[in-house]
Amino acid sequence: MDELQAIRALRPDAEYPPDRRLAARTLLLSEASSAVPDPRAHPARPAGSSHAARRPRDARRRLAWRGGLTGLTAAAAAAAIAVVAVHPQESRPGADRATVTSGGAAQLLALAAQTARVQAAAVPAGARWRVTEVRDNSTAWAAPQCTELASVASGSPYDLTEAIHGYRACLYRPPAALPKLRGAKPIPASAVPHFGRLPSRPGSLLAAIYRKVRAQPADHLPGHPPGNVAAADVNEAVFGEIVMMLNSGVTSPSVAVQLQAIARIPGATVTRGARSAIGRPGIAISVAGSIDRNSILLDPVTHELIGDTDAVKVPGGRVITMMDVQLWQAYYNRDGKRV
């Protein structure tokens, strides 16, 4: 058996549940029934030609918000967030003076929330795009890798990212022009209603996320009976959910509420003297479960949220830290010119 055959064996032979299939088909037909016929459809188009679909905004159909916050994941994780290594036992050079304490997280997060609120004013309105370059990194790799850029339409109700495909090289600094922006669609269709229904108060938000986490199945394992998240992992899972929300690039007022919610999670610890994978100093706030240790990193001076990391114990006693490093952030107009 070679590695490709082994990977083929990992794919569960899952059948599309008939009720879910029917629901998806119904949703599609609902969208179809409200779509405006394309007037260019009737004359035969040359094969291979391309033009944008015309669809009225109010014809959009959203995915059902199943189980409260379930769909949040649909909006998450493509965002550009600087990420760091924070565990003393796995830290990189420069993190040797890290100290871990269990106090101070609430105060630090309050400062971070204040910063997030101030940052809201800095987000330009109008047809501008926030673009970041993200570098994937992991302690399991020989070298870091750059991946795609992410883009946000800052003038929209919620800032949500989508990858811009086609950029793979590490640019390290914002280019003067990004022509690929012209084809980038900024907002995942499923995302806005989820964020629109989020509680706007930290306590309510946290309660909703705890309800969701306690109800959701743990990591799916093919062939194993479903089970819920273990009690020892609930706080870490809640923290992870909020980190996903933070990664999704929602507007700064929402970020502030999410940071305040994190402050109420029991067991959050503070690691001072942490450094990011690109050497940026930070203060890590972490919540550990039985397997994962999730962290966010705050700038030690401005308390700006600069990233997150996920350190995982793997068989053999190793700890692998996975990171996404934000190399830069800049704003571009619709024509792909930096503003």
Place this chain on the structure above:
Amino acid sequence: MTAGAAAPPDRATCTDAALIQLSLAESERFATVFDRHAAEIYRYLAGRLGPDVADDVTAETFLTAFRKRAQYDLDRADARPWLYGIATRLISDHRRTERRRARALARAPVAGPPEPFEDATAERLTAERMIRALAGALGTLSAADRDLLLLVAWTDLTYGDIGQALGIATGTVASRLHRIRKKILRNSPASSRAPT
């Protein structure tokens, strides 16, 4: 006076491209594309994200495809590379979920169909260890590498199709796959020792 509308093409013999073109005027025609490919796309997504998330992402894949159908290249009869490409881009919104899932797979015994005791040979046990190691390695790949590797391993798309899905050249698919396999072997000691 016109000659009248042509009879609607037979759904069973119509290519995906023809259905998509028809759906520009008759939107409901797109449901046939769903009927043809939803189960396959769901299986791929369930493998990558787990069945719960796959429900939503499958629905979103076809909604996105429907909304972008006017951009479809009608020279391509088979819509599956296009659909896989959309699904893969939506998976990028779930990178964290997928990583957690890969790690969970690495920690758990690999479930498979029951087999007689005598078939549980050393070779099979070696294979199971290899699968677990690879599951963990999958979680540490970059998103772009994981996309390519799993489209190769979990679908019957050709390299050309995968290149179309990911927006890269066919030759790039082959060269990147070679690099990814080397990376996996490097990160999964068990796999490098396994018999092939």
